Amino acid sequence: MNNTLTPPSRTIADLKAAIxxxxxxxxxxxxxxxxxxxxxxxxxxxxxxASVSKATFARVMQAAQDLDYTPNAAARxxxxxxxxxxxxxxxxxxxxxxxxxxxxxxxxxGMRGMRILLFSLANEADVDQTLTEVWQHQxxxxxxxxxxSPVQLAEFERRQxxxxxxxxxxxxHNVNAIVCDQQEAARLMVSRLAAAGHKRFAMIxxxxxxxxAHERRRGVAERLAEIGLDAPLMVxxxxxxxxxxxxxxxxxxxxxxxxxxxxxxNDVMAIGCLDTARHEMKLNVPEQLSITGFDGIAPAGxxxxxxxxxxxxxxxxxxxxxxxxxxxxxxxxRGAERKLFPATVVDGATARLGPAG
Amino acid sequence: MNNTLTPPSRTIADLKAAIxxxxxxxxxxxxxxxxxxxxxxxxxxxxxxASVSKATFARVMQAAQDLDYTPNAAARxxxxxxxxxxxxxxxxxxxxxxxxxxxxxxxxxGMRGMRILLFSLANEADVDQTLTEVWQHQxxxxxxxxxxSPVQLAEFERRQxxxxxxxxxxxxHNVNAIVCDQQEAARLMVSRLAAAGHKRFAMIxxxxxxxxAHERRRGVAERLAEIGLDAPLMVxxxxxxxxxxxxxxxxxxxxxxxxxxxxxxNDVMAIGCLDTARHEMKLNVPEQLSITGFDGIAPAGxxxxxxxxxxxxxxxxxxxxxxxxxxxxxxxxRGAERKLFPATVVDGATARLGPAG
DNA sequence: TTGTAAGCGTTATCAC
DNA sequence: GTGATAACGCTTACAA
Numbered sequence: 001m002n003n004t005l006t007p008p009s010r011t012i013a014d015l016k017a018a019i020x021x022x023x024x025x026x027x028x029x030x031x032x033x034x035x036x037x038x039x040x041x042x043x044x045x046x047x048x049x050a051s052v053s054k055a056t057f058a059r060v061m062q063a064a065q066d067l068d069y070t071p072n073a074a075a076r077x078x079x080x081x082x083x084x085x086x087x088x089x090x091x092x093x094x095x096x097x098x099x100x101x102x103x104x105x106x107x108x109x110g111m112r113g114m115r116i117l118l119f120s121l122a123n124e125a126d127v128d129q130t131l132t133e134v135w136q137h138q139x140x141x142x143x144x145x146x147x148x149s150p151v152q153l154a155e156f157e158r159r160q161x162x163x164x165x166x167x168x169x170x171x172x173h174n175v176n177a178i179v180c181d182q183q184e185a186a187r188l189m190v191s192r193l194a195a196a197g198h199k200r201f202a203m204i205x206x207x208x209x210x211x212x213a214h215e216r217r218r219g220v221a222e223r224l225a226e227i228g229l230d231a232p233l234m235v236x237x238x239x240x241x242x243x244x245x246x247x248x249x250x251x252x253x254x255x256x257x258x259x260x261x262x263x264x265x266n267d268v269m270a271i272g273c274l275d276t277a278r279h280e281m282k283l284n285v286p287e288q289l290s291i292t293g294f295d296g297i298a299p300a301g302x303x304x305x306x307x308x309x310x311x312x313x314x315x316x317x318x319x320x321x322x323x324x325x326x327x328x329x330x331x332x333x334r335g336a337e338r339k340l341f342p343a344t345v346v347d348g349a350t351a352r353l354g355p356a357g
Numbered sequence: 358m359n360n361t362l363t364p365p366s367r368t369i370a371d372l373k374a375a376i377x378x379x380x381x382x383x384x385x386x387x388x389x390x391x392x393x394x395x396x397x398x399x400x401x402x403x404x405x406x407a408s409v410s411k412a413t414f415a416r417v418m419q420a421a422q423d424l425d426y427t428p429n430a431a432a433r434x435x436x437x438x439x440x441x442x443x444x445x446x447x448x449x450x451x452x453x454x455x456x457x458x459x460x461x462x463x464x465x466x467g468m469r470g471m472r473i474l475l476f477s478l479a480n481e482a483d484v485d486q487t488l489t490e491v492w493q494h495q496x497x498x499x500x501x502x503x504x505x506s507p508v509q510l511a512e513f514e515r516r517q518x519x520x521x522x523x524x525x526x527x528x529x530h531n532v533n534a535i536v537c538d539q540q541e542a543a544r545l546m547v548s549r550l551a552a553a554g555h556k557r558f559a560m561i562x563x564x565x566x567x568x569x570a571h572e573r574r575r576g577v578a579e580r581l582a583e584i585g586l587d588a589p590l591m592v593x594x595x596x597x598x599x600x601x602x603x604x605x606x607x608x609x610x611x612x613x614x615x616x617x618x619x620x621x622x623n624d625v626m627a628i629g630c631l632d633t634a635r636h637e638m639k640l641n642v643p644e645q646l647s648i649t650g651f652d653g654i655a656p657a658g659x660x661x662x663x664x665x666x667x668x669x670x671x672x673x674x675x676x677x678x679x680x681x682x683x684x685x686x687x688x689x690x691r692g693a694e695r696k697l698f699p700a701t702v703v704d705g706a707t708a709r710l711g712p713a714g
Numbered sequence: 715t716t717g718t719a720a721g722c723g724t725t726a727t728c729a730c
Numbered sequence: 731g732t733g734a735t736a737a738c739g740c741t742t743a744c745a746a
Contacts, residue, residue: 025438027723038733043725053731068516070492074431074440075724078738081382083431088475092460099456103449106477115490116475118445120463133472135427159425241659275660302598303632304661384739395717400741410715432739435722717746727736 012066019067026069034063046071077138086325087134089119089127090145093210093239094167097268097297098314101166105143108322114140121146124209128152135159141325144168147209162328164321167312169211174336176328178320180312182212182294185343186219188356189263189292189310192345194227195354198260198290201232204247204273206239206265213239213265216294220263233259237269244272252281258289261351267293267300267309274305274350290351300346308351310343317341369423376424383426391420403428434495443682444491446476446484447502450567450596451524454625454654455671458523462500465679471497478503481566485509492516498682501525504566519685521678524669526568531693533685535677537669539569539651542700543576545713546620546649546667549702551584552711555617555647558589561604561630563596563622570596570622573651577620590616594626601629609638615646618708624650624657624666631662631707647708657703665708667700674698 012034019026028042035042037056044050045060052060063069077083086109088102095102106116117137119130124147131152134142142156145166153173156163165177193201203220206213221231235250237243244264252258258281264270270293277283277291285291286308293300296311320339328334347353369391376383385399392399394413401407402417409417420426434440443466445459452459463473474494476487481504488509491499499513502523510530513520522534550558560577563570578588592607594600601621609615615638621627627650634640634648642648643665650657653668677696685691704710 025723029723039723040725040733040735041731043723044732047725051731056731068512070489072435072495072723073493074434074495075722075738077431078429078435078723078740079725081738085474095460096456099453102459102475103452103477103479106475107479110477115494116477117442118459118463118473118475120460120467120473122460122464132427136430137472138429138431155425241655245660271659271661279660298598299656299659302628302656303602303636304628382739386739396739397718397741398716400739401716404741408715413715429739432722433741435724435739436741438722715746718744720741720743722740724738725736726738727734729734730732 012063016067025072026067028069028071030067031060031063031069034067035059081138083138083140084114085117085137085139086114087117087119087137087139087142088145089121089130089134089142090166091121091124091147094145095120097239097266097295100314101145101318104315104318105322108319109326112322112326114326131155135161140329143321143325147211160333162325162333164325164328166321167212167317169215175338176324176336177338178317178324178341179338180317180341180343182215182343183219183222185294185310186216186263187223188343188345190220190223190227192353192356193261193263193290193292193351194224194229195356196290196352197354198352199229200255200257200259200261201229202251202255202259202262203232203234204237204244204251204262204264204269205234206237206269208236210239216265232263237265239266239269241268241272244269244274245276246272248273248276248281258283261290261292264291264293267295267297267307269293270307270309270350271299271305274307286349286351292351294343296343296346300348306349307346308348308353309346311346312343313341369420373424382429383424385426385428387424388417388420388426391424392416438495440495440497441471442474442494442496443471444474444476444494444496444499445502446478446487446491446499447523448478448481448504451502452477454596454623454652457671458502458675461672461675462679465676466683469679469683471683488512492518497686500678500682504568517690519682519690521682521685523678524569524674526572532695533681533693534695535674535681535698536695537674537698537700539572539700540576540579542651542667543573543620544580545700545702547577547580547584549710549713550618550620550647550649550708551581551586552713553647553709554711555709556586557612557614557616557618558586559608559612559616559619560589560591561594561601561608561619561621561626562591563594563626565593567596573622589620594622596623596626598625598629601626601631602633603629605630605633605638615640618647618649621648621650624652624654624664626650627664627666627707628656628662631664643706643708649708651700653700653703657705663706664703665705665710666703668703669700670698 029039031042032039042060044052045057142163235247237247274291283289293307293309300307300309386396388399389396401409402414499520592604594604631648640646650664650666657664657666
């Protein structure tokens with residue numbers, strides 16, 4: 001069938017040679033030439049649900065394959081004004097503590113035909129520089145898992161670009177967000193510790209700038225006050241293992257005794273705290289001291305720790321982010337929505353918990 | 358100075374209104390209009406090192422800022438044939454076990470003016486689908502931290518797109534790669550264990566498809582044979598904690614006794630193995646049994662584990678990837694290079710090691 | 715230094 | 731169903 005006067009194989013070889021010669025890319029024109037159709041016909045073949053005859057489609061696809069043709073996303077996005085790209089602006093802290101977030105976001109957006117342009121922030125001061133890059137790339141939407149200043153939030157609004165905050169509170173600003181209710185989680189943990197008879201609390205706090213640390217701290221402080229217990233001794237940490245180690249020592253030094261319970265701002269610090277308590281101070285946990293964390297990371301579940309903690313439903317949250325952002329991209333703005341997910345208590349072996357109140 | 362007959366503020370407000378009205382983006386033409394210069398002048402102002410007068414530059418920048426103008430990366434890449442985008446094709450396994458890889462790659466490429474387009478693979482069978490997306494996006498280069506078939510490798514070559522394999526061996530194919538020498542690392546560990554008198558070995562292996570697991574297994578087997586020791590009992594694992602737990606039990610059941618040393622295919626399995634040995638079987642590690650891992654992940658260093666393992670220099674490796682790929686993008690192909698990084702022994706508390714041989 | 719004009723590789727509109 | 735043709739927003743000779 002293919003053996004007409006000018007065998008396609010010859011034509012295609014010539015075309016390829018010409019293309020390589022001119023050092024240019026394979027375009028839809030080349031495919032059109034090879035298939036003997038117009039360029040617009042080729043374009044239609046790559047648009048799902050366009051009207052093309054079966055015969056044309058077959059010839060075009062064959063030619064495309066022969067030439068290794070792939071539509072140019074840049075050119076496409078220029079005319080369609082859709083890049084099918086989502087920027088993910090994420091602080092390194094998040095990636096390191098919840099590695100599943102990036103893979104899950106990638107999977108979720110992938111299922112919806114979108115790709116992730118990654119903006120990983122070593123320190124959150126780079127946000128401005130990062131944002132100018134985000135604007136350049138004409139992304140269809142942005143997931144922000146980093147702190148934004150009010151000015152930066154305003155710029156998102158001004159540019160009318162769909163965006164969703166991930167686990168960041170911006171209560172004052174009315175923006176789309178997927179968040180885990182840190183404050184309620186903290187309150188819950190305090191209640192259950194108090195119900196088990198703990199009276200003297202200490203807390204290893206997260207870093208100063210972190211809104212998550214802020215809410216957890218606030219929840220702890222508020223609930224303790226409500227119950228009528230003393231405010232906890234606060235020592236500062238940086239969400240890392242070493243902070244847990246040092247925090248534990250600092251607490252004992254500053255108090256002069258071992259408190260009943262230490263609430264740590266995250267699991268990694270709780271693990272550090274626990275290691276110091278057990279291995280260095282030879283304390284029995286949870287008999288002499290209860291230690292709790294936040295997050296529900298994988299190592300917290302390992303036998304050596306079996307940490308009592310609060311698990312954030314990361315899987316649900318990443319799914320929600322993808323759903324919300326794609327909805328925004330499709331339907332335009334439709335009123336800010338703030339989806340709140342509850343954390344669940346993981347009743348491990350490092351704290352004595354009473355019944356939920 | 359600005360109060361001429363038509364105040365710029367008025368003009369800019371009008372322009373903005375018009376743009377919003379026509380529902381289009383702010384373009385360099387708009388900026389040109391606002392600044393009273395030609396469009397190409399605007400373009401030049403955004404090209405570092407172009408020849409523009411100071412006065413023009415200032416006016417253009419002012420207008421750009423007033424209008425919230427940012428160059429359109431898609432349009433730029435269309436003409437320059439450079440997207441400043443690097444695709445990172447990475448298996449979820451990698452992201453989950455070495456979360457620092459993505460943030461480091463992002464940082465390294467960011468320093469070199471490039472952004473990461475993320476292709477995270479839930480299962481490595483999706484590679485083909487993924488690659489067609491990679492081609493569409495006109496990336497300048499690709500980092501591959503996933504398994505590629507020979508056909509897929511060939512397609513990279515055919516399309517002449519710079520790429521670097523990350524911690525994947527493709528010895529047969531002559532490609533650019535940054536790898537940690539798993540085999541040599543395994544040999545080193547066996548030597549040091551043997552030097553301490555261990556005779557009966559077992560190994561918890563990684564998953565079947567993994568080239569890293571393959572090399573580690575091979576190194577262990579080869580070195581044991583060289584020394585004249587029996588081949589290790591091999592049990593299979595999936596690089597996760599549960600595999601370590603079960604692997605330990607399976608080893609004891611199948612052998613009928615506790616071996617001298619268990620080499621685990623990675624740290625997470627070693628930690629699982631260790632937890633079973635200590636907590637469930639009440640074995641003294643390393644007195645009765647030595648357990649070692651591979652990788653050097655953060656939890657391996659925590660007090661409760663202090664795992665004896667082999668650390669991969671991930672930081673150096675990610676830096677090397679960025680360097681190599683950017684060099685390839687700049688200078689075109691220049692002979693395949695395979696950069697090999699040695700792992701270092703972390704002499705922890707879970708194995709008795711003899712001197713390096 | 716600045717402006718004019720020709721692409722880059724698509725999709726979209728509109729006749730046929 | 732198919733083919734001209736006009737955008738999309740930019741960079742880059744080339745001319746002034």
